[in-house]
Amino acid sequence: VVGCSGETSQGGAAGAISFYSPETPDMTKELGREYEKNNPGSRVDVQYGGTNVIVNRLIAEKDNPMGDLWYGGGGILPFETAKERAIITSYIPEEIKDWPVERNGIKIRDENWEWVGTEVFVLGFIYNTEKVKKDELPRSWDDLLDPRWKGKFQMPNPAASGTATLTVLSRMMELGEEEGWEFFEKLMDQANAMPDSGSAPSQAVAKGEAEIGVAFDFMAYEMQARGENVDFVVPEKTPILVNPVSLVKDGPNPEGGKAFIDFLLSEEGQRVLADWYHIPIREDVESKTPLSLESVMPHALPLDIDWAVDNYDRIRNEWRSKFE
Amino acid sequence: MSRFRFWRRWGGLDLLRWSIVLFFLVFLIVPLLSIFLVSLTGEPVNLFGSLVNPAIFQSTVEKLSGASLEGYRDLWEESRYFHALVNSLKLSTGVACWVTLMCIPMAYAFARTDMPGKKWFAALSTVPLVMPTFIAAYAFTLMFGQTGWVNHIWRALGGDGVLFEIKSMLGIILVQVFFFFPYALWPMVAAFKAADGALEEASRNLGAKSGLTFVMVTLSLAVPGILSAMLLVFTISFSDFGTPIIMAPKELNLIVVEAYREIAGFFNWSGSAILTVVMVAVAALFFWLQRWVIKGREYGTISGKPVVTRPVRHKGALAGLMIYTSVVLAVPLLAVGSIFLSSVATTWGHHALPNGYTLRHYATIFHSSTSNIVNSLVLASGALVLSVIIATFISYFVIRRGSAKLDFLSSMPLVVPGIALGIALIQTFNTAPLHLTGTALLLIIAYTIRRMPYMIRSTMGTMMAIRKEMEEASVNLGASPLLAVVTVVGPLLLPGISAGAILVFVTVIKETSITILMAPTSWAPMSLAVFQNLLRGEFYTASAMSILIIAIVVVLQLVARRLTKEQLY
Amino acid sequence: MSVRKLTKIFDKDPILQDLDLEVKEGEFFALLGPSGCGKTTTMRCVAGFEEPTEGTIWIGGRQMNGIPAHRRDCGMVFQSYALFPHMTVFDNVAYSLQVRQFYRQGWVRKWRVLARLLHPRLGNVSPEVEQKVMDSLALVELTDLADRLPGQLSGGQQQRVALARAVIMEPKLLLMDEPLSNLDKRLRQSMRRMIRDIQRKLKITTLFVTHDQEEAMSMADRIAVLSEGRLMQVDIPTALYSRPANPFVADFVGSSNLFPGEVLSREEHGSWLTLGNGLHLFTSHPAPGEAVDVLIRPESMTLLPGDGEAEPGGNRLKGRVERGTYLGPNVRYDIRVGEKRLLVDIPYKRGQPLLSEGTAVTLLVEPDRVVVL
Amino acid sequence: MSVRKLTKIFDKDPILQDLDLEVKEGEFFALLGPSGCGKTTTMRCVAGFEEPTEGTIWIGGRQMNGIPAHRRDCGMVFQSYALFPHMTVFDNVAYSLQVRQFYRQGWVRKWRVLARLLHPRLGNVSPEVEQKVMDSLALVELTDLADRLPGQLSGGQQQRVALARAVIMEPKLLLMDEPLSNLDKRLRQSMRRMIRDIQRKLKITTLFVTHDQEEAMSMADRIAVLSEGRLMQVDIPTALYSRPANPFVADFVGSSNLFPGEVLSREEHGSWLTLGNGLHLFTSHPAPGEAVDVLIRPESMTLLPGDGEAEPGGNRLKGRVERGTYLGPNVRYDIRVGEKRLLVDIPYKRGQPLLSEGTAVTLLVEPDRVVVL
Numbered sequence A: 001v002v003g004c005s006g007e008t009s010q011g012g013a014a015g016a017i018s019f020y021s022p023e024t025p026d027m028t029k030e031l032g033r034e035y036e037k038n039n040p041g042s043r044v045d046v047q048y049g050g051t052n053v054i055v056n057r058l059i060a061e062k063d064n065p066m067g068d069l070w071y072g073g074g075g076i077l078p079f080e081t082a083k084e085r086a087i088i089t090s091y092i093p094e095e096i097k098d099w100p101v102e103r104n105g106i107k108i109r110d111e112n113w114e115w116v117g118t119e120v121f122v123l124g125f126i127y128n129t130e131k132v133k134k135d136e137l138p139r140s141w142d143d144l145l146d147p148r149w150k151g152k153f154q155m156p157n158p159a160a161s162g163t164a165t166l167t168v169l170s171r172m173m174e175l176g177e178e179e180g181w182e183f184f185e186k187l188m189d190q191a192n193a194m195p196d197s198g199s200a201p202s203q204a205v206a207k208g209e210a211e212i213g214v215a216f217d218f219m220a221y222e223m224q225a226r227g228e229n230v231d232f233v234v235p236e237k238t239p240i241l242v243n244p245v246s247l248v249k250d251g252p253n254p255e256g257g258k259a260f261i262d263f264l265l266s267e268e269g270q271r272v273l274a275d276w277y278h279i280p281i282r283e284d285v286e287s288k289t290p291l292s293l294e295s296v297m298p299h300a301l302p303l304d305i306d307w308a309v310d311n312y313d314r315i316r317n318e319w320r321s322k323f324e
Numbered sequence B: 001m002s003r004f005r006f007w008r009r010w011g012g013l014d015l016l017r018w019s020i021v022l023f024f025l026v027f028l029i030v031p032l033l034s035i036f037l038v039s040l041t042g043e044p045v046n047l048f049g050s051l052v053n054p055a056i057f058q059s060t061v062e063k064l065s066g067a068s069l070e071g072y073r074d075l076w077e078e079s080r081y082f083h084a085l086v087n088s089l090k091l092s093t094g095v096a097c098w099v100t101l102m103c104i105p106m107a108y109a110f111a112r113t114d115m116p117g118k119k120w121f122a123a124l125s126t127v128p129l130v131m132p133t134f135i136a137a138y139a140f141t142l143m144f145g146q147t148g149w150v151n152h153i154w155r156a157l158g159g160d161g162v163l164f165e166i167k168s169m170l171g172i173i174l175v176q177v178f179f180f181f182p183y184a185l186w187p188m189v190a191a192f193k194a195a196d197g198a199l200e201e202a203s204r205n206l207g208a209k210s211g212l213t214f215v216m217v218t219l220s221l222a223v224p225g226i227l228s229a230m231l232l233v234f235t236i237s238f239s240d241f242g243t244p245i246i247m248a249p250k251e252l253n254l255i256v257v258e259a260y261r262e263i264a265g266f267f268n269w270s271g272s273a274i275l276t277v278v279m280v281a282v283a284a285l286f287f288w289l290q291r292w293v294i295k296g297r298e299y300g301t302i303s304g305k306p307v308v309t310r311p312v313r314h315k316g317a318l319a320g321l322m323i324y325t326s327v328v329l330a331v332p333l334l335a336v337g338s339i340f341l342s343s344v345a346t347t348w349g350h351h352a353l354p355n356g357y358t359l360r361h362y363a364t365i366f367h368s369s370t371s372n373i374v375n376s377l378v379l380a381s382g383a384l385v386l387s388v389i390i391a392t393f394i395s396y397f398v399i400r401r402g403s404a405k406l407d408f409l410s411s412m413p414l415v416v417p418g419i420a421l422g423i424a425l426i427q428t429f430n431t432a433p434l435h436l437t438g439t440a441l442l443l444i445i446a447y448t449i450r451r452m453p454y455m456i457r458s459t460m461g462t463m464m465a466i467r468k469e470m471e472e473a474s475v476n477l478g479a480s481p482l483l484a485v486v487t488v489v490g491p492l493l494l495p496g497i498s499a500g501a502i503l504v505f506v507t508v509i510k511e512t513s514i515t516i517l518m519a520p521t522s523w524a525p526m527s528l529a530v531f532q533n534l535l536r537g538e539f540y541t542a543s544a545m546s547i548l549i550i551a552i553v554v555v556l557q558l559v560a561r562r563l564t565k566e567q568l569y
Numbered sequence C, D: 001m002s003v004r005k006l007t008k009i010f011d012k013d014p015i016l017q018d019l020d021l022e023v024k025e026g027e028f029f030a031l032l033g034p035s036g037c038g039k040t041t042t043m044r045c046v047a048g049f050e051e052p053t054e055g056t057i058w059i060g061g062r063q064m065n066g067i068p069a070h071r072r073d074c075g076m077v078f079q080s081y082a083l084f085p086h087m088t089v090f091d092n093v094a095y096s097l098q099v100r101q102f103y104r105q106g107w108v109r110k111w112r113v114l115a116r117l118l119h120p121r122l123g124n125v126s127p128e129v130e131q132k133v134m135d136s137l138a139l140v141e142l143t144d145l146a147d148r149l150p151g152q153l154s155g156g157q158q159q160r161v162a163l164a165r166a167v168i169m170e171p172k173l174l175l176m177d178e179p180l181s182n183l184d185k186r187l188r189q190s191m192r193r194m195i196r197d198i199q200r201k202l203k204i205t206t207l208f209v210t211h212d213q214e215e216a217m218s219m220a221d222r223i224a225v226l227s228e229g230r231l232m233q234v235d236i237p238t239a240l241y242s243r244p245a246n247p248f249v250a251d252f253v254g255s256s257n258l259f260p261g262e263v264l265s266r267e268e269h270g271s272w273l274t275l276g277n278g279l280h281l282f283t284s285h286p287a288p289g290e291a292v293d294v295l296i297r298p299e300s301m302t303l304l305p306g307d308g309e310a311e312p313g314g315n316r317l318k319g320r321v322e323r324g325t326y327l328g329p330n331v332r333y334d335i336r337v338g339e340k341r342l343l344v345d346i347p348y349k350r351g352q353p354l355l356s357e358g359t360a361v362t363l364l365v366e367p368d369r370v371v372v373l
């Protein structure tokens, strides 16, 4: 083996853990530090990259995996793909072994524990508080078709962004395909751009390039915290799903990986997430976001994840052939 | 000539040639081959691994048995891909032509005049290179977006709406033109450097005014260099996805973006692999075209009867060139200005200027990323050294020994999307026998392979200008061809080399796509930090970071110029 | 064409100093001088490629300082031929005509010309131009290489292209910097004739640099001899050869025997000179002063075997053959006389062997062939 | 050094055809031939820069085909000097020595040498090298330009640098392609002497290309005359001049009067020839056939005023002066005799004016000076 950047191959919870995550690096690093504090001697090696990069990397390393665990991906869809690709494996954390698959309509873990949710994401609208008055705000997805938003709306391109695909799929489930497509035909006329990067619409809204855009709750609140004039609306019926963590198949240090998952679900772990405006999966942890599980649950749109997974590629292809 | 005699003939040089070929074989061809296989199997295959590890060999065989051409069939059925290809070609050709025309006067000014402030202009005109295309696009939004300050001014002046719609083909072209032009500028400067003053004198003596002389002699002689610069810009624009990802209007689709989406959105390796293969094919076509055009145009102008070429001092001309250069540079520099504003902005809403000012972002990066800076410099230098050596010899082999394959080989990375190359490298080197994934070495090699073409383009331009007698003389005086190249051709190549050096160094510093995939945490460079911030939409910090990078590069360049009185400009 | 007080200084060392040249309308004027004396520099100043550090340059009565090279209308043959490597021989020669066309034509045809200038396949030259070019290529005997690139030519061929390229434009002033240096004797002679004829026909004032003074002698109306950037002498060839102004010229123009001498006595028909240790010579020329330089051209002596009673009269110098070399039509002997070594040229007689080293001989010099400087 | 059946073909037209040359150890061998006849090409083949299309090349008894140029150890002076523009004169000349040092030295000093080769400031040369270089610069009279860049030199100076650079390495075989073409007579003579002395001292076999046959004659042991890639004649200078193998050589080596003639009658001491319309000549040489070429060297005739009763004997040709040109020591007259035009060289007599055009004269030719080919 030609010298690998100082990877001490001594395993276990107190060993070196390589931690893949697309979530905010500052947050993941903080998680790493917390873990190291709790497990003296351990070293958490945070590998950052966009969701796609991480997944692709996992695939590329399949023959000789380098990562131990993978946390986050803007929802569960990437993890579902990962299951097919056989790059993640099941692990049942002791603390939550009695979790059901679903909790009030939201799937919180994989049937056979290939992933478990760590927090809740809400898909909704980010808007520019200087340009949009409270009373104009859209209540539902349909309200987006209001002429008010013509040329002032942005959403990521489903062809590239998981966030956007989720939007599309959810509408399809809600309206059925024909109407669903009609809806998006119209919606596309409203949009003034459809960037590939998932965070671009939020950015555009903050800058005033657009007035309203599709985003996850925490993006909006993080920006707000940074002082941007943006806020977030939770539509009436909207996809709400968990952001999972899972163990990488045949990782170099499975024990460490498992230990870290446990930590993520532990109170300390959850608190870190909460401090970054995420909605923790554990009700007993207080979060900084104005939202909470109770407050968002009523908006939850029942998601048929299996249908989503099955039709993921098809819908997306249809999208591309329709809108490109 | 029989292999045996061939060997006797070229000795050490030949050894070198083969080792270079080997280098590309291992670090480029095999990875790309595996990509190609992926385009058939849709799954990663590890070729080297298969050689030593029976288990991997097994899985490889299984995957290959599942190979099929259906991906390619779909490709033909999908008219979308075809449109994408056409769009991309339009875009890149447009950009290439525009950039070339725009650069000719500047290149001449740098190469052949005493234009006042040359040094600074030169240093500044590398700035656009430093900005990751995402940032560049972002900067343009800050300027020309609906709420961009330019449009604020525009409306203030009584215009309505926007100067032009930035999320459009035009927008993309503009960004690419103004941020890619240095790629062409430096090789062209080198090309003009190589021209022989005596020829211009002859032309003027035969009655041609300076203008005509320029077109007839100076320009015509620079044609090979200019063409290869043009090709360079073409491929760069062809394979750039940073700009379109942010600026593409929803109806415009480009092949590189398609490829990116296949892999980013669908994890559809076969799809993106296929598109990559297509892109490489297209590039191959253009290379062939270029070689065909400049075939037999490799006239030596650096002759054995040297004549000193005096720089042009004509007042009017200088003034003109100076103004022109400033105007061209103004655009990217204003963009940098905007980035700077956003780097000191608390936030920047829809107003012309930020809502408030702060140094917080700089504090953040200095606190968090000092090590990244060091890493960047080390890595970049490593890649630089490697590039200089390899590029010099490659352009020698290509021009003198006419080994077109080496030319194409070394230039392929230009069109292989960074992410594809990165993945290919990871999957090839993540097991024995060559377990390099996650090492700085592989990172440097990757940088080299990906960025060296820039240097080769510019060294080849110069190489063509060197008369054969030069090295013949040296060989005749007892130097082996190898030594001849090192002691005679090398120094004469200097303009080309230093031109390329700037490109390589700067672009390595900003390189993202490879970095994201391959940089081990212990070696994370600046570009990675920038990208992380970008991806999380933390544009202010990203801006601060870019400004920092720009500053560093500019300073380094001035220093370098101080140290080596290099003759580039 | 004239040059007044021309001075040129390259990074501090003066290359040309107060050079004054008057070339008459239509004159064929040769610049002669040792390598590095400033011939090319002079030409470059005249052509407008070097700014004179001082002094003025006049062509056809107009002062030229500051006038750009392309408006001076003086064709130049560069010492380093400076052929355009990207143009065929034909296009190289056609260049000046094409350029002229370009400036004269209206826009439409302008572009045609330009296109052709850019690439032969993009257009073709007007018949008259073609005619002229082929003619002048014929003059330099290169008709069948018209389509070659300069890189594919031999040295001499390149030089001839440069020559054709310069003369075809029929300039007011023709500057030629060693235009024949790479040509063999026969070709050189026909080229000389050609240049001369063209020059006479068109009355082109011509400034001609050569390193070969036979060439200068045979072609030029007048010759200027330079040395280290200074003018030594300007005169017609015969005068230059037989009445050199100073030892340098004497020595430079043709090989010579040159010795310091002193005047012993003056008589009505001339004076007696001594070259030291018993070498006495009588000259029929007036001696300028007491200490003089004595010049005897090698061919102005006759070589007699032994002590040569055979022929009476003239100065007689006894000596021994040191070596004989063969110079085509002549034989050159180095003869040692006392400590002095004299060069003697005598016409080669067929079949007659060279005198062997050490042979005793007598040199016969007519008084009027003993030149005093 | 020898060349057997050398043939070189550039894109289909044969430049050299079945060329056979035998150069003896330590011999000074000159290549003579009109411009474009293949001299440079021959040299490039020998030096190893061109692959012969056919034929073999031998140096010091070893066959050289396929041996890389840098292992042939033959110094070459390029016709286009091929100086390294980025190195000073000094470094240009030092190059070969430095290279040798580089190969000889141990690793440590290797790098020192290499550094110096790359840039003067990066190191300095060993004293002995410095010494040698300065010496050979002195030989070519360039000592004080050692630190200049070639671009700052005059043509002749550049050429001398090229010369010094080639001879300093004291190669087994020295190839010189018109090494003196840009030098003035005096310099050329001293250079000739220098080359000759070095060559003699070191017994370097030398292949010398020149366009100036006087040069060839005075320097070479043997001379080969080429024409259009074919070998015309190889011989020692005098033989070449007085007994040329064919009209081409006769004409090329020295100017000549050459006419087709026929044998009228053969007598014991020679034979009568006619050049047509009443021009009869008696030659003392055996005539090879009926139709022959008749060669009369310009200097082998005497010019008599009027119908020249003054001197009896020899062949007499009556004619008129067409023009007289002045060639330093000699005067050359073009004399029209019937339709024929003859060149006549006669030694210049001081003070005696040129015969004016149209003067009637008689040419006197001894029978043994009428050469029959």
Ligand SMILES: Nc1ncnc2c1ncn2[C@@H]1O[C@H](COP(=O)(O)OP(=O)(O)OP(=O)(O)O)[C@@H](O)[C@H]1O
Pocket (backbone or CB within 6 Å): C151, C152, C153, C154, C155, C156, C157, C182, D010, D011, D015, D033, D034, D035, D036, D037, D038, D039, D040, D041, D042, D079, D211
């Ligand atoms: N690269 C080439 N391609 C085609 N023809 C060539 C090439 N190089 C030389 N020739 C031709 O080969 C012939 C011989 O060239 P070479 O240089 O040997 O002549 P040369 O004897 O050296 O003449 P000169 O005395 O003028 O230098 C010339 O007619 C020239 O045009």
Ligand SMILES: Nc1ncnc2c1ncn2[C@@H]1O[C@H](COP(=O)(O)OP(=O)(O)OP(=O)(O)O)[C@@H](O)[C@H]1O
Pocket (backbone or CB within 6 Å): B308, C010, C011, C015, C033, C034, C035, C036, C037, C038, C039, C040, C041, C042, C079, C211, D151, D152, D153, D154, D155, D156, D157, D182
């Ligand atoms: N660019 C330059 N910088 C410095 N010195 C120069 C430059 N060009 C020429 N010289 C010097 O000026 C002097 C005259 O050069 P020039 O070329 O006029 O000589 P020349 O008479 O043409 O000699 P040749 O007959 O050898 O060509 C030479 O000593 C040369 O070294």
Ligand SMILES: [Fe+3]
Pocket (backbone or CB within 6 Å): B418, B511, B512, B513, B514
């Ligand atoms: Fe990139």
Ligand SMILES: [Mg+2]
Pocket (backbone or CB within 6 Å): C039, C040, C041, C079, C177, D154, D155, D156
């Ligand atoms: Mg000169």
Ligand SMILES: [Mg+2]
Pocket (backbone or CB within 6 Å): C154, C155, C156, D039, D040, D041, D079, D177
């Ligand atoms: Mg030659």
